[in-house]
Amino acid sequence: MIRNYLGFARGVSGQRLAREAFSQASLFGASFSLLRSATGLCRKQERLVVSISDGTEVSGQAVILATGASYRRLGVPELEALTGAGVFYGAATTEAPAMRGREVYVVGGANSAGQAALYLSKYASCVTLLVRGGSLKKGMSDYLVREIEETVNVRVRLESRVTGGGGSGRLERLTIGDVSSGSTETVPASALFVLIGAEPRTGWLPAEIERGEKGFVATGGDLTRERGSPGCWPLERPPLLLETSMPGVFAAGDVRYRSVKRVASAVGEGSIAIQQVHDYLGRI
Numbered sequence: 001m002i003r004n005y006l007g008f009a010r011g012v013s014g015q016r017l018a019r020e021a022f023s024q025a026s027l028f029g030a031s032f033s034l035l036r037s038a039t040g041l042c043r044k045q046e047r048l049v050v051s052i053s054d055g056t057e058v059s060g061q062a063v064i065l066a067t068g069a070s071y072r073r074l075g076v077p078e079l080e081a082l083t084g085a086g087v088f089y090g091a092a093t094t095e096a097p098a099m100r101g102r103e104v105y106v107v108g109g110a111n112s113a114g115q116a117a118l119y120l121s122k123y124a125s126c127v128t129l130l131v132r133g134g135s136l137k138k139g140m141s142d143y144l145v146r147e148i149e150e151t152v153n154v155r156v157r158l159e160s161r162v163t164g165g166g167g168s169g170r171l172e173r174l175t176i177g178d179v180s181s182g183s184t185e186t187v188p189a190s191a192l193f194v195l196i197g198a199e200p201r202t203g204w205l206p207a208e209i210e211r212g213e214k215g216f217v218a219t220g221g222d223l224t225r226e227r228g229s230p231g232c233w234p235l236e237r238p239p240l241l242l243e244t245s246m247p248g249v250f251a252a253g254d255v256r257y258r259s260v261k262r263v264a265s266a267v268g269e270g271s272i273a274i275q276q277v278h279d280y281l282g283r284i
């Protein structure tokens, strides 16, 4: 359920949004290759060629990668039902201001969870970071660990995991289990932010496409300029904002390194990418 996309006061399911987008794009003349995956990308002379899982190929002068990312899920059915209604996956930036004065929980032991906890602490009355391991230092940068220790309204619960929760229509409580003793405790909670990892679907891309941390596609200013390193920007002109290290190939949305991981930003980047495709086609 997408709860905070402009124009949908009561939220919209991902399925409905995708169906509407499909109809709209069809009316604008887009053609689709349904139930197929892109499996390869290469340049053949002046054309960029995308291989499709049914053995066919499509080619063009520009390509936009918008293959998103898969979020690791908690796997707790009662919390899955409250996704978007107090249970959030991915970055906390958009929801944070609504957490003013509330007690919130963040699950995860890596940098993204630490950053979310610190950001939320500016609004929430208390932020509890739930970490499965026995130490924060294992998965988080030192500077974040220090900042967390110095922030009075951020608490850390080590060796703990979320085992249940509920609420009527919205998250109201969480059940937290102690990994070593197996004991559980149910606590009141206004929100749960799940940051236990997201994986982009980029394994099929060629080595020329530079990828940042965890395989997300680097674009524009994040590209390596050092000649000779694999996936470095190969041309004299600077890359366009959303252009990858393969000139003419652009990336938008969750698949992009350092993207915001929200629908509005993915849609916005899509329209910027198209404008840049026009810019690119005007130059070649």
Ligand SMILES: Cc1cc2nc3c(=O)[nH]c(=O)nc-3n(C[C@H](O)[C@H](O)[C@H](O)COP(=O)(O)OP(=O)(O)OC[C@H]3O[C@@H](n4cnc5c(N)ncnc54)[C@H](O)[C@@H]3O)c2cc1C
Pocket: 001, 002, 003, 004, 005, 036, 037, 038, 039, 066, 067, 068, 069, 071, 083, 084, 089, 090, 201, 204, 252, 253, 254, 255, 260, 261, 262, 263, 264, 266
């Ligand atoms: C449970 C959940 C709740 C969320 N709630 C919110 C919310 O309330 N508000 C909000 O703003 N955001 C929310 N998000 C995040 C939001 O869904 C994403 O930021 C957004 O969908 C990103 O759009 P995208 O187009 O980049 O990728 P996606 O929407 O992930 O689309 C990528 C598409 O590419 C397809 N694909 C992948 N690989 C290939 C391939 N090789 N060949 C062909 N097709 C491929 C995928 O099947 C998918 O259809 C939520 C996400 C989740 C998982």
